[in-house]
Amino acid sequence: MGLEIERKFLVDPSLWSPQGEGTLFRQGYLSSAEACVVRVRLAGDEAFLTVKGATSGVTRLEFEYRIPREDAMVLLDMLCGPAIIEKTRYRRRFGEKLWEIDVFHGENDGLIVAEVELLAEDEVLELPEWVAQEVSDDPRYFNSNLMRCPFNSWA
Amino acid sequence: MGLEIERKFLVDPSLWSPQGEGTLFRQGYLSSAEACVVRVRLAGDEAFLTVKGATSGVTRLEFEYRIPREDAMVLLDMLCGPAIIEKTRYRRRFGEKLWEIDVFHGENDGLIVAEVELLAEDEVLELPEWVAQEVSDDPRYFNSNLMRCPFNSWA
Numbered sequence: 001m002g003l004e005i006e007r008k009f010l011v012d013p014s015l016w017s018p019q020g021e022g023t024l025f026r027q028g029y030l031s032s033a034e035a036c037v038v039r040v041r042l043a044g045d046e047a048f049l050t051v052k053g054a055t056s057g058v059t060r061l062e063f064e065y066r067i068p069r070e071d072a073m074v075l076l077d078m079l080c081g082p083a084i085i086e087k088t089r090y091r092r093r094f095g096e097k098l099w100e101i102d103v104f105h106g107e108n109d110g111l112i113v114a115e116v117e118l119l120a121e122d123e124v125l126e127l128p129e130w131v132a133q134e135v136s137d138d139p140r141y142f143n144s145n146l147m148r149c150p151f152n153s154w155a
Numbered sequence: 156m157g158l159e160i161e162r163k164f165l166v167d168p169s170l171w172s173p174q175g176e177g178t179l180f181r182q183g184y185l186s187s188a189e190a191c192v193v194r195v196r197l198a199g200d201e202a203f204l205t206v207k208g209a210t211s212g213v214t215r216l217e218f219e220y221r222i223p224r225e226d227a228m229v230l231l232d233m234l235c236g237p238a239i240i241e242k243t244r245y246r247r248r249f250g251e252k253l254w255e256i257d258v259f260h261g262e263n264d265g266l267i268v269a270e271v272e273l274l275a276e277d278e279v280l281e282l283p284e285w286v287a288q289e290v291s292d293d294p295r296y297f298n299s300n301l302m303r304c305p306f307n308s309w310a
Contacts, residue, residue, distance in 0.1 A: 049220065063222070065222060
């Protein structure tokens with residue numbers, strides 16, 4: 001169990017490009033209500049079941065449990081709906097922080113989002129040059145919403 | 156992961172009474188949609204996160220993961236809604252089978268349900284004298300529905 005404090009930014013693709021292999025994520029949702037999201041994620045060779053509470057500012061309750069990969073595949077195929085999010089995650093250190101950069105695929109192709117975890121909501125954050133607009137407060141960028149209303153469907 | 160094949164019966168309280176201590180269950184739901192239920196359960200000293208698919212006949216997809224008790228308490232308090240189911244579970248062997256008898260509390264006080272797991276849907280089942288009407292097919296007796304519409308509110 002933990003409190004996740006996270007800020008999220010769009011990435012400028014003219015200033016950032018992938019280094020290394022990245023990890024392919026396939027994830028779906030058993031529940032995507034505002035009050036509680038239950039996510040199934042295949043992350044490379046691993047799999048996780050994650051429960052997240054409602055976001056308050058940039059803070060969110062989060063509980064993550066490792067589950068067998070075979071379970072996750074059945075959960076994604078049989079119980080998650082209506083769509084699956086696919087993205088490749090890259091990690092890059094900048095200053096003291098490890099940033100996670102998600103390059104989305106499929107219906108969210110063209111979207112690149114960088115996330116960074118903070119120790120406190122008011123922590124001063126040094127921004128790499130390749131981050132653009134902050135989208136921490138924009139619910140359209142929640143992965144559970146990108147499933148329902150993907151990036152390529154936006155006006 | 157597994158397929159749960161289960162039959163469920165009301166218990167005649169004039170022919171059955173608790174033996175032994177039983178285990179107190181407190182459980183709530185992160186999702187209680189028909190297609191997918193996500194349950195948090197405190198069972199005595201243990202805690203579980205369980206995902207169940209839609210019921211087809213007496214068969215249901217079920218995935219159960221043990222989680223820290225502290226996590227379950229926060230999940231029940233913060234993310235489960237709108238109500239919590241409380242019941243004491245007793246186990247009793249009859250013939251080849253281990254029956255689970257749930258004595259409900261709170262808004263479901265007065266309800267006693269016996270469940271038994273089968274190896275196949277058409278398995279011949281020997282019934283103890285203390286079971287009454289079968290309710291396997293009656294969705295009112297799903298615990299996720301007893302939360303929303305408890306036994307004592309029924310007409």
